[in-house]
Amino acid sequence: MREEEIETAIKVVVVGNGAVGKSSMIQRYCKGIFTRDYKKTIGVDFLERQIEVNDEDVRLMLWDTAGQEEFDAITKAYYRGAQACVLAFSTVDRDSFDAVESWKRKVEDEVGTIAMVIVQNKIDLIDDAVVQPNEAEALAKKLRLRFYRTSVKDNLNVDEVFRYLAEKYIDEM
Ligand code: GDP
Numbered sequence: 001m002r003e004e005e006i007e008t009a010i011k012v013v014v015v016g017n018g019a020v021g022k023s024s025m026i027q028r029y030c031k032g033i034f035t036r037d038y039k040k041t042i043g044v045d046f047l048e049r050q051i052e053v054n055d056e057d058v059r060l061m062l063w064d065t066a067g068q069e070e071f072d073a074i075t076k077a078y079y080r081g082a083q084a085c086v087l088a089f090s091t092v093d094r095d096s097f098d099a100v101e102s103w104k105r106k107v108e109d110e111v112g113t114i115a116m117v118i119v120q121n122k123i124d125l126i127d128d129a130v131v132q133p134n135e136a137e138a139l140a141k142k143l144r145l146r147f148y149r150t151s152v153k154d155n156l157n158v159d160e161v162f163r164y165l166a167e168k169y170i171d172e173m
């Protein structure tokens with residue numbers, strides 16, 4: 001009898017204020033595309049991508065809030081069983097940066113301590129930045145989280161974010 005391969009599947013929730021680029025990030029990572037006017041598909045819970053970590057197949061399931069964050073109405077089903085989390089904010093949206101800590105608390109209230117990372121998206125718009133680099137670094141240090149700067153538009157650092165989460169999850173498994 002052939003031994004069954006044990007596959008690691010990780011549910012990743014991507015949270016943060018509206019319009020910081022969460023859906024775009026998921027689309028970029030799982031489908032390799034970027035569209036400026038991507039319309040949220042209600043009904044699709046998550047997209048997935050498989051990667052290899054330490055010679056092991058890991059399936060990442062990336063959950064999209066599908067706009068629910070706008071109404072502060074993220075359902076319990078969204079968080080249920082989450083094993084990793086992206087806390088996203090935008091370079092050009094001050095409120096989204098100020099909300100990072102409360103997003104962290106929300107996730108932890110629902111699922112406890114899980115692998116997390118802070119992501120500053122839209123760094124292609126750095127000329128219009130409303131968050132200074134040292135502020136973001138200070139927040140990451142305070143919350144003791146790894147911090148990445150991404151541009152989903154230019155496909156900068158997106159793969160690295162999810163690889164880091166997968167590795168962190170596996171390390172702590
Ligand atoms: P969500 O509400 O957090 O899911 O945000 P969306 O993914 O819908 O993105 C909001 C807008 O920001 C869309 O028009 C995206 O095309 C745009 N966007 C996403 N990522 C980037 C980025 O890295 N750079 C720039 N310039 N625009 C981005």
